[in-house]
Amino acid sequence: MSGHDHDHHHDHDHSELSETELRVRALETVLTEKGYVDPAALDLLIETYEKKVGPRNGARVVAKAWADPAYRARLLKDATPAIGELGYAGRQGEHIVALENTPARHNMVVCTLCSCYPWPVLGLPPVWYKAAPYRSRAVADPRGVLTDFGVTLPKDTEIRVWDSTAEIRYLVLPMRPAGTEGWSEKKLAELVTRDSMIGTGLAKRPEDLA
Amino acid sequence: MNGGQDLGGTHGHGQVAPEPNEPVFHAEWEKRAFALTLAMARPGGWNIDMGRFARENRPPQEYLSMSYYELWFYALEAMLKERDLVDDDEIVVGHALHPPKPVKQTLSPGDVAQVLYRGGPTERATDTTAKFKTGDRVRAKNINPVTHTRLPRYVRGRVGTIERVIGCHVFPDSNATGAGENPQWLYTVRFDGPELWGDGSDPSVKVSVDAWEPYLEPA
Known part of the structure; x- marks a missing residue:
């Protein structure tokens, strides 16, 4: 992605473009000409969230918590500095709380009012997280939502839903799968899916990696 | 506002449809709308709550029929127009037609990493006491x-x-x-x-x- 793309865009046949695409291009040109934005800064913002910040960050956090009991304790006590130890911090992750899944309690995170999501550890949210089906049902029928994700939990497991209505961002610490004793943090991280850190999924099992 | 954004417990939206191997963005314009929104917050002078209100402040049927980055983009347009930073005629022709207004600060490429890393913490010092305690x-x-x-x-x-x-x-x-x-x-x-x-x-x-x-x- 480079700033040169902008000139290239204008060579396209505009009839192929939607009204919104045209308006976005037009607005970027206007804002650039007025000196309000620098397209190179826009490119960097995009590159950051396409290439650098994503659920692999969160997977490192979870894997370290699985492997290192002292880190796990720090993470559950005050997640923001614990996550900061791995270099992850900032926008949409200024105040993070880690939620520990146990056999007795499964945590699930939603933002019914918009799309609040812990960017430094999970990146930008997927479309379904921002869309009406998830936002409407996660608080009223979380077991039904889990079924949409192919997850069924025992009836007596408490389903604890966290609606992110303020600037606190929630990261689920999924249960460590059996059969992973002695695994390195790097190998453990391969088991940690994005959905397992939102609470709409579980961590992979060792046999899933084959 | 009791708008289309307040979705918790509403019915009829169907099943959740996860997309396997979903890309971060689904179109080039989404990337630009996202980045413009982030980059314009400082020169535009609005805060995150003003931004959220601009996204939800539309008829519910519109809110529910627009994609998330459409909501972001049209909120950005609305906030820019409210502050006279951009006029409709400029968006129509795709060029600046009026002189820029002075703005506080723009986002330079060299600032991006630091601005993102710093974020915008919302906790504030207080000399008041919390009215409620755990268990109340x-x-x-x-x-x-x-x-x-x-x-x-x-x-x-x-x-x-x-x-x-x-x-x-x-x-x-x-x-x-x-x-x-x-x-x-x-x-x-x-x-x-x-x-x-x-x-x-x-x-x-x-x-x-x-x-x-x-x-x-x-x-």
């Missing part, structure tokens, strides 16, 4: 402001338990209207499923919201 029973007030609020309808009037006293945080209801940060104590309030969804609903479900003190009264 509280009722979410029945409020219906036409302006921005972060108290979803599905908890209004319902009784829950203070699970955690979070700290004193910027109050969105004030911050969104330009009335200032007006920091207030913030709590995690946990509700039993049947309190929210009625007798016969799944008793194993518990739902929490993070609620500022002005949203709550003792129960």
Whole structure:
């Protein structure tokens, strides 16, 4: 992605473009000409969230918590500095709380009012997280939502839903799968899916990696 | 506002449809709309709560039929126009037609990493004391402001338990209207499923919201 793309865009046949695409291009040109934005800064913002910040960050956090009991304790006590130890911090992750899944309690995170999501550890949210089906049902029928994700939990497991209505961002610490004793943090991280850190999924099992 | 954004507990939206191997963005324009929104916050002079209100402040049928980045983009347009930073005629022709207004600060490429890393913490120092403590029973007030609020309808009037006293945080209801940060104590309030969804609903479900003190009264 480079700033040169902008000139290239204008060579396209505009009839192929939607009204919104045209308006976005037009607005970027206007804002650039007025000196309000620098397209190179826009490119960097995009590159950051396409290439650098994503659920692999969160997977490192979870894997370290699985492997290192002292880190796990720090993470559950005050997640923001614990996550900061791995270099992850900032926008949409200024105040993070880690939620520990146990056999007795499964945590699930939603933002019914918009799309609040812990960017430094999970990146930008997927479309379904921002869309009406998830936002409407996660608080009223979380077991039904889990079924949409192919997850069924025992009836007596408490389903604890966290609606992110303020600037606190929630990261689920999924249960460590059996059969992973002695695994390195790097190998453990391969088991940690994005959905397992939102609470709409579980961590992979060792046999899933084959 | 009781708008299309307040979705908790509403029906008819269908199943959740996860997309396997979903890309971060689905079109080039989404990338640019996202980045423009982030980059314009400082020169535009608005805060996150004003941005959220600009996205939700439209007829519910529009809100529900637009994609998320469409909501972002048209909110950006609206905020720019409100502040006379851009005019409609400029968007139509795709070029600046009027002189720029002076702005506080723009985002340079060299600042991007630091600005993102710093973020925008919302906790504020206070000399006030929290009214509630962990374990207290509280009722979410029945409020219906036409302006921005972060108290979803599905908890209004319902009784829950203070699970955690979070700290004193910027109050969105004030911050969104330009009335200032007006920091207030913030709590995690946990509700039993049947309190929210009625007798016969799944008793194993518990739902929490993070609620500022002005949203709550003792129960």
